[in-house]
Amino acid sequence: EVQLVESGGGLVQPGGSLRLSCAASGFTFSSYWMTWVRQAPGKGLEWVANIKEDGSEKCYVDSVKGRFSTSRDNGKNSLYLQMNSLRAEDTAVYYCARSNWADYWGQGTLVTVSS
Amino acid sequence: DVVMTQSPLSLPVTLGQPASISCRSSQSLVTSDGNTYLNWFQQRPGQSPRRLIFKVSTRDPGVPDRFSGSGSGTDFTLKISRVEAEDVGVYYCMQGTHPYTFGQGTKLEIK
Secondary structure: OOEEEEEOOEEEOOOOOEEEEEEEEOOOHHHOOEEEEEEOOOOOEEEEEEEOOOOOOEEEOHHHOOOEEEEEEOOOOEEEEEEOOOOHHHOEEEEEEEOOOOOEEOOOEEEEEOO | OOOEEEEOOEEEEOOOOOEEEEEEEOOOOEOOOOOEOEEEEEEOOOOOOEEEEEOOOEEOOOOOOOEEEEEEOOEEEEEEOOOOHHHOEEEEEEEOOOOOEEOOOEEEEEO
């Protein structure tokens, strides 16, 4: 059974940093692109970033370029999202999803950026 | 970036009746490999999204056959042949070429 479990969310002040993790199981992690999607409270879905199977290619939505960085450790079946210079508008539930086209999703982790 | 526009944004439906959601893209979604990467997702209240359909019309495993996807180029449709209570939630289309973008979401409720 495919499982994706996000962690690392919490309350952070504007300008602060946070690192999210996504633990994957039930499939060959190293064979899939992985994706991050976020959802602001009461709002729709926004694609944030994705990363190739071997980590050699990464893509980001314009609003997070230069501030967020995604990485992966295939030996640990884990995906990461390093978020720096956080803004209030980054407040959202962050989901990791398998593949570029998000066939499986985690339960999400809430990031709140507020003073 | 490709803009995805859904309609309607709110969809009250009587149980057992059909429902239809439109999704239009600001440019053709046909890629150089001849595929069209248009996906549909369902998000039930309080749950994570779930993919229903990929590449316009292919249902994901376990998705009831009352859900169907169609369309081409810039115009796409998700249809539910007979709405059931468990179908309540928000439905999103998503185009699958970088940078990926979602529609605004369509909230389906029971009338």
